[in-house]
Amino acid sequence: MKKRYTEEQIIGAIKEHEAGAKVDDICRSLGISTGTFYNWRSKYAGLEVNEAKRLRELESENSKLKKLLAEKLLENEAMKDVLQKKW
Known part of the structure; x- marks a missing residue:
């Protein structure tokens, strides 16, 4: 099972590497x-913790907006089909 990291x-691991720790040691720990x-x-x-959290929030908001747009486009296309069949 994969372990999820916050x-x-x-960012702590990346900063530890920037401070001079070896990648292998960090990965092992x-x-x-x-x-x-x-x-x-x-x-x-180059990110701080609060910036990373904001990035994750923006990514989730972006995915929600994409889903909404796709639903509206699908709905619009269905309405066009219905109206054309009436004519």
């Missing part, structure tokens, strides 16, 4: 692969 833990660490670093490097 933004605080991820967290129980992750080096690939996971480098993915985290590419996503969260």
